[in-house]
Amino acid sequence: MKKAMNWLKNIRPLKVLTVFLAGMFLFLTQACGDPGTATQPPKLDAQSPYSKRYDPTKDYPLSSPAGGINNFSDVDPRATDEKAANDRGDAMAKNAQRNVEQKGIDSPEQYGENYKQGTSLGGRVKNLGEDIGSSAEEVRKGLVKGTQRGIENIKGNTQNAADDVTKNVQRRAEDAGNAVKRTVKDVD
Numbered sequence: 001m002k003k004a005m006n007w008l009k010n011i012r013p014l015k016v017l018t019v020f021l022a023g024m025f026l027f028l029t030q031a032c033g034d035p036g037t038a039t040q041p042p043k044l045d046a047q048s049p050y051s052k053r054y055d056p057t058k059d060y061p062l063s064s065p066a067g068g069i070n071n072f073s074d075v076d077p078r079a080t081d082e083k084a085a086n087d088r089g090d091a092m093a094k095n096a097q098r099n100v101e102q103k104g105i106d107s108p109e110q111y112g113e114n115y116k117q118g119t120s121l122g123g124r125v126k127n128l129g130e131d132i133g134s135s136a137e138e139v140r141k142g143l144v145k146g147t148q149r150g151i152e153n154i155k156g157n158t159q160n161a162a163d164d165v166t167k168n169v170q171r172r173a174e175d176a177g178n179a180v181k182r183t184v185k186d187v188d
């Protein structure tokens with residue numbers, strides 16, 4: 001009971017009045033304030049450029065059907081990547097055909113004929129060896145290129161990490177200096 005009495009004695013009328021006025025201010029600003037988005041949107045004039053509405057009776061074609069899912073192209077029509085991909089695919093097909101013609105790669109039918117006619121084992125091993133040799137060379141070149149790219153990435157990451165450490169050390173030194181200055185000012 002003594003605690004309750006002491007608490008009531010410590011309440012000051014000024015504190016109670018301040019809390020009451022703050023509550024009334026909050027209540028009045030919410031009750032009498034601008035409703036904001038609760039109002040009706042303004043009516044558009046007939047001449048307004050934004051007065052056009054969607055008409056479901058009209059047909060609005062976005063792009064011409066080209067197959068794929070939903071009878072439209074699966075690629076964004078604004079993108080130029082589709083043309084580049086098609087060009088690259090055509091170039092790769094031509095390169096493959098050129099490789100077939102230059103290296104004398106036999107078709108499956110020709111392999112069958114050669115086998116029936118008795119192409120020597122040495123000839124077949126030679127053809128197979130050439131194919132494996134060219135494939136191994138391509139893998140080696142890809143590995144070298146990938147390794148070089150990886151080394152460049154590591155160099156760049158190391159440089160970025162060193163720069164970040166330097167910046168962090170400078171910031172911490174500045175923060176420490178500022179803290180010392182504040183402490184000195186507080187002591188005075």
